[in-house]
Amino acid sequence: MTAPIPLSGRQPKAVRSALHVLEEIVSAGPGVTAKEISESLAMPQATTYRILNLLVAEEYLVRLPDLSGFALGRRAARLALPAATTLTTAARAVVDHMRGQTRWGVHVASYAAEQISLVDPDPDHPAPDAGALARFPYAFALGRLLLAEQADWRALVRDVRPFTARTVTSEPELDRTLKAVARDGLARQCGEFREDRGCIAVPIRGPRDGRLVAGIALAGPTARIAEPNEEIIAVLRDHAARLAPLLA
């Protein structure tokens, strides 16, 4: 986790310049140099360099291997709202089929731009709290799938707090939990956000590159979710595999 930087709010010019620099890099495309940015924005060179180094330090920007060119870093994706994706009819049919196989809730979340958004919450069951899911991904099975995919999950987690007595909040324990998620391709939480609810989620990966694109989850009563549930997990994996070509 990164400590928040105290910002006095008295540097409106610096903030504005930083946004201009970001915008300039987006429009010029990857590879643009500091000098080019400073010229096209008519910004003093020293200021431009300082802002660029700051944005690189914060990982919104990266330097290309020649060290003179800049491009947007992965973190910049988090500035954009994920495109509101709705499932195609074909994908929806697969999800509905899954719903027919179980009495539990079936939810689908997309991980576009490393942000979690529920694209198909189960209409007949209580859906997870979307805001909480985005802010406290470590307490949700769907969130853990995304965190387990990161080189360092701390980059996506702002603050870790307990919701119930069962919430895993210690760093080493989360480390272990997420390693297990990555190993098994299965995330599970039992009563960690709400005492009486738990869920199991499996990843949906792009068939070509294996990239994590979405997750499908079963939500039910804590005690039942904690059971091995081998059969229903197999069914869930089967549906995830069928969704993969429809979502990627």
Place this chain on the structure above:
Amino acid sequence: MRDDVRLRLRSRSPVEGLERRRLGPLEVFAQSVSGAAPSAAMAATPAIVAVSAGHGTVWSFVIATVLALLVAGCIARFTRRMAASGGLYSLTAKGLTPAGAYASALASLLGYGLLAAGALVGATLYLQALFDDLWAAGGGRVGAAVVMAVIGLGTGVLVLRGARLSARVVLLAESISITLMLIVFSLLLAGGPAADAAPTEATAMPSPGIGGIVAGVLPALAAFIGFEIATSLGTEVRRPFRSVPRAVGLTAALAGVLYVFAAQVQVFGFSATPGGLAGQAEPVVALAAVKGWGWLPVLLDLGLVMSFVACGLATATALARVLFSLSRDGVAPRAFGRTHRRFRTPHLAVLASVPVTTGVPVVLLAVGVPLPAVLVTVLTLAACGFLLAYLLVCAAAPVFLHRIGELTWPAVAVSAVIVPILLVVLVAFVVTRPLSGALLGGLAVLGAAGYLMLRRRRPEALAGIGVYDETTTADVLFPHRGAA
């Protein structure tokens, strides 16, 4: 032209295999502080500086601190822009020719290797003193050699087990050490000047004069060596472009404040003594003895042992990474570039270096070479290595900035000031210590021979020297990525 950016990116970092982006800012900072090992210098260096600077001792330290901060500034020009594992030589390579980078690599290997060995010697020496203080039993030569081997072994195991574990041990040991030193020096300050300390042979403290103060800068600057160790952890730090330059800069500042404080306390402590601080062999012990505080040296020794152990860990970590990086360059044997699958450390580089930095001092001790003499020689030679590496990186900074089109006048001005000063310091250092100078001359000849051989056998490796943790395809946000 910009469309082929993706083609220019590698899919894997050239330093892959290390545990990327794991260490926190405090852990890197602790590594750098331990590299500088301020505790030992707080106790020993002011008396050395006082020999030439006299009452101006504090000023020598102030000047040395400013110089260290300027060097830190030059290093930051690189570390804000790139994350490397090879420390200063990887940075130097981006500004100077391969020959310059190669010289820097050798200087770093020399510096870290000797400092690691020196730290081990120091730890053993003060552990012996500690036992002497407590039970009046320093143990024999064999006992000391065994202790030294055990510390060396422990260092190797920790460094092998991972940067994170050893960083935490280092943080703990260094915190205890600095706290103990602050307690010791605060007590001495509160106690007032010692009226009847044993006078030294000098009849009066030398009058400072500008020349004396300048001469005092030499040993004072040597007290900072190792403060740049964070640069070799660039790959393994969470936010390298922020954490590494801060760690190096803050270490220079912290060490500077501690040294000025320690110097002030000691100059003040001996202000009523004929001869003053100059020439006192163990000033802190002498001051404590006058006050009748027999227990104070125990605290001091404990702090020094902790500091040396931490310094040994930090330098062994850095040394292994320099070897690792050189191997990935194709300059050092390929095996050094391998990493342990579970620990994510360059384990073969550790296994190749730690036994040497441990074995040599153990053998020297076993054959009866007096440890204090070993420590002084080793630290002097190490200081020369570090000064050369600093000189090269400071010279490289403006060239590097010019190359990437980000040159500003302060960068030029800083290098224009610091490079000639470092050159003079280095020359003065070598000239005033003939034995070290001769040894260094021999090493330089060997290094040059190695360079010529390398240029004939592996010219492409030499030309590409200086791998660093490049941006890879996975780090860049390409348009298609957002629209999944």
